[in-house]
Amino acid sequence: MLRISYTLVVFSFLSHTRIPLSFSLPASSSFLPLPLSYSPTPTHTPNIHTSLLFLPPPSPSLSQLMRDLGARELMFTSDGQYRISESLRMKPHRDVVHTLNYQNAHDNPLQRLKREAPHHPLMVMEFWTGWFDHWGEKHLERNISPEDFSLELRAILAEGASVNLYMFHGGTNFGFMNGGNWGEGEERGRTYRSTVSSYDYDAPLSEWGSVTKKYLELRNLLVETVPESLSLNPLPPLPLSVPTADYGEIKMTLYISLLSTLQYVPEPHTSGTPIPMEFLPLNKWSGQGFGYILYRTFVPSSASSLTIHGLKDYGLVMLDLKPIREVGYFDKVTISLPSPSSQGLPSRQLDILVENGGRVNFGHPLAVRKGISGSVVVDGVTQANWKIYSFEFKNSFIQNIDRGGVWLRTPAKEDSGPALFKGSFTIDGTPKDTFIDMQGWNKGVVFVNGANLGRYWMKGPPGSLYVPAPLLSQGINKVSLPHYN
Numbered sequence: 001m002l003r004i005s006y007t008l009v010v011f012s013f014l015s016h017t018r019i020p021l022s023f024s025l026p027a028s029s030s031f032l033p034l035p036l037s038y039s040p041t042p043t044h045t046p047n048i049h050t051s052l053l054f055l056p057p058p059s060p061s062l063s064q065l066m067r068d069l070g071a072r073e074l075m076f077t078s079d080g081q082y083r084i085s086e087s088l089r090m091k092p093h094r095d096v097v098h099t100l101n102y103q104n105a106h107d108n109p110l111q112r113l114k115r116e117a118p119h120h121p122l123m124v125m126e127f128w129t130g131w132f133d134h135w136g137e138k139h140l141e142r143n144i145s146p147e148d149f150s151l152e153l154r155a156i157l158a159e160g161a162s163v164n165l166y167m168f169h170g171g172t173n174f175g176f177m178n179g180g181n182w183g184e185g186e187e188r189g190r191t192y193r194s195t196v197s198s199y200d201y202d203a204p205l206s207e208w209g210s211v212t213k214k215y216l217e218l219r220n221l222l223v224e225t226v227p228e229s230l231s232l233n234p235l236p237p238l239p240l241s242v243p244t245a246d247y248g249e250i251k252m253t254l255y256i257s258l259l260s261t262l263q264y265v266p267e268p269h270t271s272g273t274p275i276p277m278e279f280l281p282l283n284k285w286s287g288q289g290f291g292y293i294l295y296r297t298f299v300p301s302s303a304s305s306l307t308i309h310g311l312k313d314y315g316l317v318m319l320d321l322k323p324i325r326e327v328g329y330f331d332k333v334t335i336s337l338p339s340p341s342s343q344g345l346p347s348r349q350l351d352i353l354v355e356n357g358g359r360v361n362f363g364h365p366l367a368v369r370k371g372i373s374g375s376v377v378v379d380g381v382t383q384a385n386w387k388i389y390s391f392e393f394k395n396s397f398i399q400n401i402d403r404g405g406v407w408l409r410t411p412a413k414e415d416s417g418p419a420l421f422k423g424s425f426t427i428d429g430t431p432k433d434t435f436i437d438m439q440g441w442n443k444g445v446v447f448v449n450g451a452n453l454g455r456y457w458m459k460g461p462p463g464s465l466y467v468p469a470p471l472l473s474q475g476i477n478k479v480s481l482p483h484y485n
Contacts, residue, residue: 010252010421011393011444012483021250021423021436021481063096078125081109088116099125103144105152110159122161127153129165129214130202134181134193139461140202150217157225170200170207172466175452176290176393176445179361180313192313192329194357197454198462207466208433209242245432250423252481254407258391258418259294259321259351264400268296268387274376276369277356280390292391293354293371298347299337299378306350307334309374313357316418320348323417329357332374350383352376353418395450398480421481431472435464447480449473 010021063075076097079087087098098117100109102124110122129149131142144152156163173179173195183191200207204215219235262268269280274295277288299306306317308327315327317335325335340348356370376383391397401420410421436446438456446453446465449472453465 010441010446010479010481010483011258012255012419012421012441012481021252021438021441076123076125081106084109084112084116097121097123099123101126101128103128103131103142103152104148105155110156110161114159122159124156124161124163126166127156127163129167129204130170130200132199132201133196133461135196135457136459137193137461143202146213146217149214150221153218153221154225157221165204167199167201167203169205169209170198170203172207172454173197173199173358174454176356176358176455178358178455180358181360182363192357192360194313196462197456197465208244208468209239211238211241243432245427245434247425247427247434250425250436250479252410252421252423254423255410255419255421256401256405256407258353258420258482259318261397261401261405261420262389264397264405265389265391268389271386271388272384273382274352274372274374274386275388276371276373277390278369278371280388282390282392288390288392290356291393292356294389294391295352295354295372295376296387296389297350297376297383297385299350299383301340301345301348303337303348303378304339305334305379306337307332307377308352308372309376311352311354311372311374312368312370314355316353318351318353318417321351321417350378393445393447393452393482398447398450402480419483421483422479423481427472431469433469434467436467437464439463441481441483444481444483447482449479 066075074097075095076099077087078099078101081100081102084098084100097120098113100113100123102109110124113120114122128144130144131140133139133141153163174197178195178197180195181193183193198207202212202214204212204218206212219238223235266282269275277291277293280288280293282288308315308317308330309332311327311330311333313329316323317325317327319337320340324338327333327335352372354371359370360366360368402422405420407422436453438446439458441456441458443455443457445455448467451471453467456462456465
């Protein structure tokens with residue numbers, strides 16, 4: 001019988017209950033897993049996607065410019081169902097096709113498109129089969145039931161229209177690749193909403209590739225509506241269920257403080273003021289794109305007030321290595337600093353660890369700098385003399401810490417601050433897909449064999465992370481769990 005050993009490393013941003021990790025199966029409804037972003041949308045048809053920025057539809061000059069530069073492919077707009085007239089009024093180039101995006105049709109948008117653009121082929125370019133989640137919000141807040149999913153699709157096909165499902169297969173935003181959105185209405189551009197790692201989307205095929213009720217509804221609809229001349233009948237058999245396994249508990253026995261790993265990250269950048277991660281002289285001067293950034297300075301021992309301008313997206317303030325305040329996305333925040341525990345010291349070390357929670361990929365503004373983009377004011381005086389450390393959590397960083405870091409026995413109390421944790425587990429037989437249950441841990445990311453599975457946060461709605469079987473191999477496998485605080 002084959003036994004496979006695994007080591008798990010977790011980065012912990014926030015304090016937690018230090019409970020063992022465990023594995024769970026997708027039959028549980030108490031969690032959501034993790035997603036590989038995937039879309040079946042055609043990749044060679046340029047999309048003048050005006051809805052991304054909520055800008056007016058493209059002018060003739062945009063499509064003509066692309067033609068003048070040699071583009072010969074079919075171009076199309078992808079507009080919301082309430083923007084048909086506005087898009088057509090812009091009168092883009094005559095060969096730009098207008099298509100629609102929606103989930104629940106109102107006032108028959110395909111009929112409206114047919115009336116206003118009678119010579120265009122009808123197509124719903126994005127028929128939303130479900131929706132994604134943001135941290136701290138209700139699961140699938142905007143969704144469609146399997147029954148309504150089938151009714152809407154039937155109506156589209158009845159109009160003689162083509163349709164593209166977004167999404168057909170759910171997925172996972174592995175690593176730091178989840179996106180973000182702005183709040184709705186008056187909060188747009190001010191309230192930041194980070195998308196969770198799971199992109200299951202309640203799609204016809206789940207995040208881990210299993211058939212759902214929507215898949216069965218879609219299959220039955222095709223049998224009823226597709227002409228027999230296309231030879232779809234009989235349909236091929238249903239795909240087999242994806243095998244999964246429960247591997248029990250993982251005891252996180254060792255940890256290392258994140259602030260004791262500075263020797264494993266690039267040399268700090270010295271600056272008179274805080275600068276965003278994108279402006280650091282890293283990666284051939286392209287800056288830091290993902291991960292965490294640490295701002296370090298020294299403040300007078302008598303300092304009592306701290307004001308941070310422009311922190312994005314999530315921060316932890318530490319004084320003399322001790323966490324004192326968690327802060328979220330904001331333009332300005334002021335916090336009180338505790339009195340020093342020892343008298344007579346001239347200064348205290350101030351650390352501000354900031355997480356890039358994912359980049360906004362829809363709406364305006366898009367070019368938001370991560371980290372601290374403004375000033376830090378201490379007792380009314382702008383703080384200078386900063387050292388800035390980049391934590392990109394590349395594979396080499398995890399490997400070097402695993403091999404050379406001074407790992408300690410995991411403490412029972414919850415004041416370790418940002419730290420990395422690791423443990424181990426074994427598997428009998430061939431590895432299968434599984435899910436790591438992160439309930440009881442507050443905030444951070446999980447690595448398996450150097451692969452970043454994505455983020456966890458006690459705010460939910462997801463309570464677990466998807467672990468695809470191909471990430472698990474025969475022999476010794478290592479898993480890391482960095483935790484924010």
